[in-house]
Amino acid sequence: MWLQQIRAWMRRIPLLDRWLLGELIGPLLFAVAAFTVVSLSLGVMFELVRKIVESGLPVLIAIQVLLQRLPSFLVISFPMATLMATLLAYSRLSANSELTALRSVGVTATRMIAPALVLAVLMTSLTFVFNDVVVPRANRAAEVTLRRALGKAVATEKGDNIVYSRFGRVEQPDGSTSKGLVQLFYARQFRDGTMNGVTVLDFSRPGFTQMLVSKSAQWSKQDAKWEFLNGQILTLTPSGSTTSADFDRYLYPLSAAPIRIAKLPKDANDMTVAEALQAEELLRQAGDIKEARRLQVRIQEKFTLPTACLVFALIGASLGAKPNNRTSRSQGFGISVVLILVYYVLSFSFSSLGVKGTLPPLLAAWSPVLISLAGGGFLLRQASR
Template sequence: MKNNILIDIQHKIRKLIHRIPLLDRWLLGELIAPLLFGLTLFTVVSLSVGVMFDLVRKIVESNLPWTIAVQVLLLKLPSFLVISFPMATLIASLLAYSRLSANSELTALRSVGVTASRMIAPAIALALLMTGLTFVFNDVIVPRTNRSAEFTLQRSLGKAIAAEKGDDIIYSRFGRVTGPDGDTGKGLTQLFYATKFRDGKMIGVTVLDFSRFGFTQMLVADHANWSEAQAKWEFNDGKILTLTPSGSTTTADFDRYFYPLSSAPLRIAKLPKDANNMTVSEAIEAEQLLSDAGDRKEARRLRVRIQEKFTVPMACLVFGLIGSSLGARPNSRTSRSQGFGISVVLIFVYYVLSFSFSSLGVKGTLDPLLAAWGPVLISLAGGGVLLRQASR
């Protein structure tokens, strides 16, 4: 039964492949080998520089078991594949089309009326496939494997690692406040601060409350926990200081005190510090929380990172267009070493441009949408110019 199912699947795959025009199948076949070469090359280099040397040092100096090191290496692999996918797409398209041009095979295609746009269509299709694959890796796989790698490494080194941890947790709550003249408007009502967050507990908590007109209240506690049953914060071992409109102050100590505030500080504390360890949905939720908390700088940074979740995979399409257009130029003769050199230069230029735009977006000089998509649009326009030159 299983054999019949497998045979049926293989038959359907063959039928699907044969539906692809012969020209496209031939060109895709020429692209696969350099794609695998580039993917292997860039992954090994980046993995060695990024994590392998550090793991070897930990094996020697910290007695990290080699089995754990291999496990961490495998968990880190998807994050380096995301980096390698665009670069491998570039070197594959550049080398494949340069070789075909050097062998006059593209000239033969031009002689029978095949345009440059039609020649690079398989490269663009492959680049789109790599774009989708990069997005899936970057959004679904990498955040989970990065967290697992960190947890596995720290646990094996005997370090106490909390699943929930953070430092300097700040949350600002805004609402309707009454001014001295009796007018009401939107303003700061509560400011929550905790020095540390460990295993669901806020440590060293200070809350400033301005919600009552004329009164300023400060609550200081040794630690606090979110109570689901009460839907309030439970503060322990602290005191409340209240400044009244008349200028007098009152102080009260407490062992346990329930304070009405949302669970937003807890959700902020649980956010991963690195946006690369967030999925798109997690990043959108984090940006909303930070916006509500009044942390405009962090919220703006996350808005840029959310857009980059989509533009990072688009680098595959950019490099696929540029590489194939360069390689498809008449009389293009690029060896493997030259192709690698050209690829390094193009990769450097693109990522410097992306980093510059990203920095301007985080700073607030550029809109987050423009900061993330600007380099992609500029590069696609450059690829279009190269394609036009290749068509002459």
């Protein structure tokens, strides 16, 4: 029944669009396979082979890790494959004078590349779903599988060099108050619910500076405070004198925010958009402006990466639809690689400017897309002449 409904829906699509889409599907599947194999080999396969030889990683586990890492490389391949597929398909049609025949009956270049843009929209949606839903879970699963196979501890809660800053109203010596740093929390390491190598600077008391140093600390849900173990408190008084006290156990009033920061994945690719937004808000509240800005750029890139499918489809179809274009498969692959390299160099450059704060995150992430769309529009006008 559902097969008949699909056939009925397909019949509603104009014959011209069905024909052009049919010409695009083959090169698209070929390009996805080609780019995925190349990127997977360079990115994972060689490393897994080295672990098999040097660390005794079982071959079946290596294959499992390879499959779990596959979605992250498919996401990279989709935009590149869209470019190559549109370039090859339209170049072949142009070389066979089929596009010339369409022009002779009044079909414009814009109408000819419309199916490519529709296919690109579908690829954009597929890329976004993979990147936001499948890739984060698959990457985490691959890390757990690999560490277990190599006999390494798998910590569900881990982190290194955790820094948390709390800002609030600070009383000045003259009695006035102003916003400033109240507490600075640092832990060398976070493993399975325990902070190790903890140092806390406290500026909440007017004129006093207090430093708490502890070997370990844990969050006490019952007391809603931090429980510091085996440490020392140093206090600098307004008169300049110093007092110190050792302790075995000390409860300190501070929120559980350092734990939430420690649990954040280091790589934005391992987060969904919702998780990345929560992480950005947490980092901003903690006063880590640079890291929050970097994450803002990465959040925008989670949208610009799928949009690259649409950009590449416009560029590839416009180049391929030029009259008397004769591009072979090998030439198409070479042109695709060059265009992809130019786009990603441009994207990396603007991304760096966004992380540094030279450009707003939104502008830094979307500028390469807008510039490339403008270039694609220029190529489309050239193909329409």
